[in-house]
Amino acid sequence: MARVSFQPTPPARFASTLAKRWGPTLGIWGVGAGTAALFLLSVTPVVKKGFLVNIPLIGNYYEDKTPASDKPF
Numbered sequence: 276m277a278r279v280s281f282q283p284t285p286p287a288r289f290a291s292t293l294a295k296r297w298g299p300t301l302g303i304w305g306v307g308a309g310t311a312a313l314f315l316l317s318v319t320p321v322v323k324k325g326f327l328v329n330i331p332l333i334g335n336y337y338e339d340k341t342p343a344s345d346k347p348f
Contacts, residue, residue, distance in 0.1 A: 316322040317337070327337040 313322070313327075317327060323337050323339075328334045330337075
């Protein structure tokens with residue numbers, strides 16, 4: 276009859292195995308969630324002025340080109 280022997284796994288090896296297994300999946304989900312959050316929050320002035328205008332290639336698209344006379348506030 277075979278005997279089951281327990282061999283403890285060092286914490287560093289367990290962490291590296293866990294990171295290799297779940298890292299790409301969590302990275303893809305994180306990029307997707309961040310993109311969705313930016314898309315949904317792109318209409319708010321705080322996100323538009325603080326972040327989106329400062330992106331080099333697409334910043335001109337988010338600049339407010341409305342004249343001051345047409346702004347209600």
